[in-house]
Amino acid sequence: MKKWFKQTVGAGLLLAGGLTLAACGTEESGEEREGLEITTSFSVLGNIIEEVIGDRGEVEYIVPIGEEPHEYEPVPSDFRKVSDADVFYINGMDLEEWLERVVSNAAADTDIVELSSGVEPIPLQGSDEADPHGWLSPKNGIMYVENLLQDLIERDPDGEEYYRENAEAYIGELEELDAWIEEEVAEIPEENRLIVVSENAFKYFGADYGFDTEGVWEINSHEEGTPQQINRVIDLVQDRGVSAVFVESTVDKRYMTQVSDNAGVPIAGEVYTDALGAEGSGAETYIDMLHHNASTFVDGLK
């Protein structure tokens, strides 16, 4: 199995060429690279890690921008990205439902570390399972950074001071963003504080900033967009008299268009949940994505 991956890695790298965050994907396979080699599951974590690791390592992520990380189908080059890495950082909380497949196909000796450790889980509606979208609140994002910092220091003790400086500066930015969101959402009247999207992914954001949240469905890996689910949300939007609904960059817009048309409420903008925004979107970084989401909610609901 391993040999086959080696033989096909050229093609895999070509396919994956656009996905690397650092300029490392086009090198000859097996070449020694400087510093830590990090692989992570999706673009949002990729950016958080880059901010802390700086120039002491290189970061690649698996799920391309524009795709969602729940039901992703790993390709052979992904197995290699994981087996070549010093550590594979994941969100955890069962976000990466394809994890088993990647891990059993890649070398078993790559460490897997969950960055969401310590996040107080909020269950999916009608279920005991935790909602995995912890990163959508910057208050949790700070915990992700702290978990990452601890792990990097253990892995690369010589870089401790450097990682601490980077993490401290980054946490400072996240704290500023948190304070800014608190201020901004104060402009939204209490009764309008309902976020409606396709996938009910804003539970952690909602809990931290005082919003109720609803989705056509709870999580992308469950059944998506049945007529019953859509009708439930249309009724709910009308009952609550909410002034706007939203769409996500990684979900087919037709479901929310149907909700919007039938409930007579506009779609006030696109938000970013399961991936960073594409180039030119203004949501190319984790901080910009959270900033964009909060201002989109405020503009739509105030």
Ligand SMILES: [Zn+2]
């Ligand atoms: Zn999601």
